[in-house]
Amino acid sequence: MAEPDSIDRHIAHWSRELPDLDPRTEGIITRLQMLVRRMKRDKESGLLGTGLKYWEFEVLHRLVAAGAPYRVAPTALAEWLDTHPATMTSRLDRLEQAGYIAREHDPGDRRRLLVTLTGLGRERWEAVMDRRGETEDRMLAVLDDGEQEALAALLRKLVAGIEADGPPLMPDWPAAR
Template structure:
């Protein structure tokens, strides 16, 4: 492989070398996809570390994250959260019970309709979510920070083009059609 910015060899270069001639793949495509997979794994591990540092589990963080995305007050109905998180109402109730017991969310009567219950982040919930985001954000900033702003813009545009293409293709199970060779 051609050295780039002083990096002579990485784990993907060794992977390509190990598999060269043993598996049918385009080396350039394999290198791109494998590097993306390794970077996603790195971000996932950073998220796990960030959550452990603040005492959250992934499902708790995802619920707090959805509420925090709603801005000031971070409110949503349990059914809105369940739909976003693709959970059953019972699953959402259990999750909210856990978060409420920990003091991270509270259930309150809706201001518009007293029959409706809203869920909102508490100050502690928002602070805990923010701490996890800061830890994870630091790892992401460090990873992407090796690129100049112009390079980051180019990479973002290229990844956007790839993702848009994939998303326009439909569901993953419709992408591949494998048929047995004729015998």
């Protein structure tokens, strides 16, 4: 059995106040919540030294997710990022000034603008992704390959069960528009 952790102390504390508390459920859910919180903090700190802010990375990430030629309408970016179009315009101005994106007219409809990822934007996105990968590898290094496979299978089973009763937790990436 694994050594006790801070969540075990949390459960012991709340078990005194809530005698009907299910320690297994509380342990699973609280550990998942705390791991997500930690991963979010680590992802944000992974931006340090890359010159990118979180929202900048998110725009670049959506452009890469759209696939080659990494070109998307600004309205689609605003939708995907749940951002007001005026806010998106301001953000795109800053990203263009930094050289991470270019805006150009759609060859099929010159009235329409498209946002395109530049080589520099791709380089910055890759730098963040490399750092995130290193952070994730370090986090999972306490588990051997078999334990990582088992954890992945259990989490997949949990997600599939939740999705059976509702929408997907991870929606499909929309096609580039």
